Amino acid sequence: MKLQGQSHLDTYVKSMASSQPFVRFIDVPELEEKPTLGGTQSVEAYVYDVIEKNIPLVRNIVMDILSSLALDGVKVKGFVADFFCLPMIDVAKEVISLPFYVFLTTNSGFLAMMKYLADRHSKDTSVFVRNSEEMLSIPGFVNPVPANVLPSALFVEDGYDAYIKLAILFTKANGILVNSSFDIEPYSVNHFLDERSYPSVYAVGPVFDLKAQPHPEQDLARRDELMKWLDDQPDASVVFLCFGSMGRFRRPLVKEIAHALELCQYRFLWSLRTEEMTNDDLFPEGFLDRVSGRGMICGWSPQVEILAHKAVGGFVSHCGWNSIVESLWFGVPIVTWPMYAEQQLNAFLMVKELELAVELKLDYRVYSDEIVNANEIETAIRCVMSKDNNVVRKRVMDISKMARKATYNGGSSYSAIEKFIHDVIGIKL
Structure with a gap:
């Protein structure tokens, strides 16, 4: 239809x-x-x-x-x-x-x-x-x-x-x-x-496509560049940020995310969907130079391939259920930042009911004027990426094994x- x-x-x-x-x-x-x-x-x-x-x-x-x-x-x-x-x-x-x-x-x-x-x-x-x-x-x-x-x-x-x-x-x-x-x-x-x-x-x-077809708007040459960059990163060292096809941010919020990524100092791969992508003042002044080599920014991204990569250790997500299922399958813990539809309920389920995610926001709406500040974002990223006594990471890894086993005979x-x-x-x- x-x-x-x-x-x-x-x-x-x-x-x-x-x-x-x-x-x-x-x-x-x-x-x-x-x-x-x-x-x-x-x-x-x-x-x-x-x-x-x-x-x-x-x-x-x-x-x-x-x-x-x-x-x-x-x-x-x-x-x-x-x-x-x-x-x-x-x-x-x-x-x-x-x-x-x-x-x-x-x-x-x-x-x-x-x-x-x-x-x-x-x-x-x-x-x-x-x-x-x-x-x-x-x-x-x-x-x-x-x-x-x-x-x-x-x-x-x-x-x-x-x-x-x-x-x-x-x-x-x-x-x-x-x-x-x-x-x-x-x-x-x-x-x-x-x-x-x-x-x-x-x-x-879990039902999802392990061999997902590339999106028609995806730049395949850029995809190869992203995957090659991931190949060069240590295991579980990269935080992946992706908010779905409708998860577009206004300039002030893009700057807060960028500031948070500078503060936390983790390697990152950021799938940024914004109508203002070409504006010179989209990021804080000098941001791209300061994170050069430590981070990658792209438009569309091959999400399944990225989550499956051993270099990815955390996922800041809009909490669409397909994204959650993929992250659980590959044992990648999530930071919750819901945008629309039932994603707020998904975020609540993951954080409060199942204890399988780190809470950044549970009730954020994409059309709201709320500005999530850099310190909040940095704290959540540090929490999900921490290797020391990370209860959520351990639970996600356990659920990953159980979810895979559930699909076997x-x-x-x-x-x-x-x-x-x-x-x-x-x-x-």
Whole structure:
């Protein structure tokens, strides 16, 4: 489905199709009347609107696929949709009478929050989340959850409405696959195993692409330069800073980060996404000369390759769940600096619930005017990079081994995938 401003995905899909021949990609015809992302509407509400308008088009495609497969004697047993495609449940359940499953690319804690929202709404439809100091008792979390770490969209009316609709649709699915594992989130995963009134939850992660395709905007020559520089650095000596494709900073905050990197004196690799990249006064005067040889700055970066490199010892991250999963897999501890979407909840989960990250910020928002000062940033970097009695580093290394083991035959995630397949095709274990 074509979303506004995502033309680069065509290149990505083509490269993915050539490397994964067993996966078939089908372009949904573009909508005649495309929804637009207004200034006051949340992204979540916009995406929900786009998905709903695509339902008739997807229904036609699915019916054609089923007819074609039936002619070949192939029986379709289930329908799996992405989190935002939950409105497609009507296509599966009402039109073709197939069990409907959801693949949630984030964690079990997020799912616990969605269940909490649906349960609360069923008791009182007038309740609205306020960005306050309120502490919420969410089943599936050990600790009370501050309201100010919930997704930003919950604080605006159309965003809240979209989340509630999605939360209710979750309850109608046959099952939900989450990109996490029992080893990463034991309390939350166990909570859902005991929840008989909710769809089955399969913790099948970590799921990510170890051989990720380069982004179309990435300079491959620059990538080679970065990797060669990393090859020359001592083990676990480099702190990597990367804040996702939407994690852009204004000039004052860029200067604070630069100052912090000077203060802490660690080697660094900084993936800097800013519209002001070419301005001479983006960094403190003389910064680039003073850190020459000790640090590298780039635009797009090959994140999986960088996190996998033995020279990388810490990761200052926006706490997107894919980034967290990758860092846990490679045993790289995180400093939390969330930006948007559910990243504040991810940061809370990593720091307070799982003790797998160092806290810089839990409730930062990318559109805020907050300036995080250099001393705060320096302290967090020193904490994550310290080799002496670093409890977080040890826990992350232990979880890395456990998360990998979970995906092997006999591991918890491998068994969850087996159970999912057996449930879909109707075989009782």
